[in-house]
Amino acid sequence: MNPFLELGIRHEIVSAITELGFEKPSPIQEKAIPVLLTGNDDFVGLAQTGTGKTAAFGLPLLEQLDFSSKQPQALVLCPTRELCLQIARDLEKFAKHLDNVHVVAVYGGANISDQLRQIRRGVQIVVATPGRMLDIIGRNAIDFSNVRYVVLDEADEMLNMGFQEDINNILSETPDDKKTWLFSATMPKEVRRIAQNYMTNPFELTVGTKNTGNTNIEHHYYMIKAKDKYAAFKRIVDFYPEIFGIVFCRTKIETQEIAEALIKDGYNADSLHGDLSQQQRDKVMKRYRERNLQLLIATDVAARGIDVNDVTHVINYSLPDETENYTHRSGRTARAGKTGISISLINVKEMSKIRHIEKIIGKEFIRKQVPQGTEVCEKQLFAIIDKVHNVEVHEDRINTFLPQILESLQDLSKEEIVKRFASLEFNRFLNYYEDAPDLNIDGRDNGREREGRDRDGRRQASKGFTRLFINLGSVDEFSRGDMLSFICNKSKISGKSIGKIDLKGVFTFFEVQDEEVERVFQGFQGVDFNGRNVRIEVSGEGRSSDRGGRGGSRRSGGDRERGGSYGSRNGGSGRRDRNSGGGFRDFSSGKGRRESKSRY
Numbered sequence: 152m153n154p155f156l157e158l159g160i161r162h163e164i165v166s167a168i169t170e171l172g173f174e175k176p177s178p179i180q181e182k183a184i185p186v187l188l189t190g191n192d193d194f195v196g197l198a199q200t201g202t203g204k205t206a207a208f209g210l211p212l213l214e215q216l217d218f219s220s221k222q223p224q225a226l227v228l229c230p231t232r233e234l235c236l237q238i239a240r241d242l243e244k245f246a247k248h249l250d251n252v253h254v255v256a257v258y259g260g261a262n263i264s265d266q267l268r269q270i271r272r273g274v275q276i277v278v279a280t281p282g283r284m285l286d287i288i289g290r291n292a293i294d295f296s297n298v299r300y301v302v303l304d305e306a307d308e309m310l311n312m313g314f315q316e317d318i319n320n321i322l323s324e325t326p327d328d329k330k331t332w333l334f335s336a337t338m339p340k341e342v343r344r345i346a347q348n349y350m351t352n353p354f355e356l357t358v359g360t361k362n363t364g365n366t367n368i369e370h371h372y373y374m375i376k377a378k379d380k381y382a383a384f385k386r387i388v389d390f391y392p393e394i395f396g397i398v399f400c401r402t403k404i405e406t407q408e409i410a411e412a413l414i415k416d417g418y419n420a421d422s423l424h425g426d427l428s429q430q431q432r433d434k435v436m437k438r439y440r441e442r443n444l445q446l447l448i449a450t451d452v453a454a455r456g457i458d459v460n461d462v463t464h465v466i467n468y469s470l471p472d473e474t475e476n477y478t479h480r481s482g483r484t485a486r487a488g489k490t491g492i493s494i495s496l497i498n499v500k501e502m503s504k505i506r507h508i509e510k511i512i513g514k515e516f517i518r519k520q521v522p523q524g525t526e527v528c529e530k531q532l533f534a535i536i537d538k539v540h541n542v543e544v545h546e547d548r549i550n551t552f553l554p555q556i557l558e559s560l561q562d563l564s565k566e567e568i569v570k571r572f573a574s575l576e577f578n579r580f581l582n583y584y585e586d587a588p589d590l591n592i593d594g595r596d597n598g599r600e601r602e603g604r605d606r607d608g609r610r611q612a613s614k615g616f617t618r619l620f621i622n623l624g625s626v627d628e629f630s631r632g633d634m635l636s637f638i639c640n641k642s643k644i645s646g647k648s649i650g651k652i653d654l655k656g657v658f659t660f661f662e663v664q665d666e667e668v669e670r671v672f673q674g675f676q677g678v679d680f681n682g683r684n685v686r687i688e689v690s691g692e693g694r695s696s697d698r699g700g701r702g703g704s705r706r707s708g709g710d711r712e713r714g715g716s717y718g719s720r721n722g723g724s725g726r727r728d729r730n731s732g733g734g735f736r737d738f739s740s741g742k743g744r745r746e747s748k749s750r751y
């Protein structure tokens with residue numbers, strides 16, 4: 152027998168939830184449904200979001216309401232519009248095979264007359280955010296005298312958002328003998344007070360340990376220097392090619408800045424914060440829900456109630472000010488029995504916060520190392536291979552071209568073809584990560600140097616050569632060959648004087664024989680390219696370029712004269728980010744990754 156039937160849920164509802172893929176009750180459903188079905192008790196459920204609590208209260212509601220009447224009999228209050236819509240949608244799905252079930256979602260930021268019309272037509276279940284609910288009550292547009300059940304969902308979040316008074320006012324409109332069912336992820340004293348004020352001997356249920364995060368979530372932290380945060384963040388994102396994540400920032404401004412930087416860098420990201428209009432929020436959420444966005448950058452408040460399944464990672468770009476919010480944030484992943492990772496980017500001083508959070512969630516964090524460029528490349532390579540395996544082939548369309556394709560490739564062995572297809576994408580990662588430094592604090596501080604690199608991980612010039620930087624790259628549609636001729640033309644030197652050329656997105660490194668460096672600098676004086684001033688600088692600790700102050704060894708003190716030029720050790724954010732990892736997605740689209748401009 153279906154376990155939901157055994158719990159006392161009727162056939163029609165069971166068949167609807169079976170269609171939704173519910174095979175057996177989640178722990179909270181198993182425990183709460185029998186209690187709530189009696190209709191006798193007030194109820195407090197301490198449960199994380201994603202545990203299946205909507206069905207835990209929704210199924211008993213559907214079992215007990217009288218759908219032959221069109222009076223509101225149940226009121227569900229929740230903190231956000233997103234959650235409100237989600238609950239209303241879920242209830243309608245559960246009631247798919249029942250007749251005359253009317254659910255209305257009442258929330259701010261949408262046309263009130265539509266909602267009033269639905270209420271006038273008759274509804275049994277009202278799902279509402281507190282502000283709009285009060286508005287409707289204030290218009291005398293709803294009669295709550297027949298309400299038998301009030302559900303307070305995500306009570307802690309409602310209180311966090313300052314809805315205490317609104318909730319009091321709404322509850323005072325409902326009959327005294329109604330039953331109140333409260334669900335909360337955490338139990339701060341304010342929530343406890345609601346339970347005391349509005350409930351009589353509530354049945355209390357905790358799913359998992361109190362305040363304990365979902366056990367399917369792994370908690371990772373990366374220790375990095377503040378100045379490397381953005382670069383490290385991108386590298387971590389790149390290390391998880393299939394990431395579908397929510398990135399939490401502390402402020403609206405940070406949220407917006409990170410999102411903008413990511414978009415510029417070619418990532419599929421957007422921001423969600425309080426300054427957006429409801430319409431803008433809806434648009435962003437729609438894109439995210441439909442997976443047209445890979446990274447949603449959000450503030451705590453804006454992300455409340457976000458109910459999206461399959462979020463693989465929550466990234467705490469900044470740790471929350473309120474430690475309790477960490478639980479809310481990480482609870483956005485590992486929903487419905489899935490697993491997820493909650494990542495925190497911290498500096499040394501924030502270690503104590505991590506220890507504090509560990510106490511609250513009752514789980515240890517795992518320290519992770521920011522992946523090296525080569526590790527990211529490897530991960531990405533195998534993601535490409537997976538993609539090749541899984542790509543949908545439109546036989547009818549491709550077959551038309553197949554003979555021609557096969558003919559063009561006939562001189563290549565299978566191995567050659569595989570290599571070339573993989574390299575199409577892989578070369579971009581290799582190029583990008585070639586100069587990527589170690590971003591781990593230990594990695595940086597232990598003085599470990601990689602072969603051919605200086606302490607900051609930058610590649611050193613070959614013997615007899617100076618490594619120069621030029622602010623033009625592949626996004627300016629240069630190939631290596633183009634760059635070679637461009638440099639030779641402008642500098643009036645032979646191609647033989649040029650060594651390795653590392654073509655990047657918005658810039659390029661190239662080696663020049665020491666004795667020709669001066670000619671390169673002279674040749675490029677006043678040169679512009681498509682209206683942009685072309686800049687040549689000495690990179691890293693390369694050989695002396697004998698250019699007086701400008702090209703001299705960095706130890707000579709020339710750094711200061713160069714005033715934050717690319718070659719200086721402390722040369723501003725420009726150098727750091729140019730060398731950092733993360734930039735491959737946009738190269739094909741010709742959009743520049745402006746890591747050099749990053750402020751993070």
Ligand code: AMP
Binds near residue numbers: 171172200203487
């Ligand atoms: P909730 O905590 O109510 O937001 O539920 C989280 C997700 O789990 C939703 O997508 C539900 O559809 C899904 N879900 C809830 N209960 C079950 C169940 N018993 N079996 C499978 N999925 C479920």
